[in-house]
Amino acid sequence: MLGVIGYFSLFTAPPSAPAQTPFWDKHLHFAAYAGLALTLAYATVRYRDRPAVRAAIVIGGAFAVGAGIELIQGTLPNRYFGWGDLLANMLGSILVGIWFYIERRVRYVRIQRI
Known part of the structure; x- marks a missing residue:
């Protein structure tokens, strides 16, 4: 997920805006950082017993990545x-809070090898 965000944020030319759609790129930022936060939530599932730290x-990790990429973008041409x-990155990152609420009712099962 981080590689996809990094590639499209730093190495590709920004696409032109679709006609008549205000804030079109903010939707992309929101979705990308919600996806990153959900990926990090899954990766840290073993720390469910420490919810505040997790x-x-x-949320802090996803937001830090977003802030770092924005700072780097400020130095790049185009x-x-x-x-x-x-702001869209931060709100997307915070969306993972809904997953944390739902996850309390989820039971993870280890998949056995055949």
């Missing part, structure tokens, strides 16, 4: 630092 790592993008 939430800080997942890219710019955007406060709106940073």
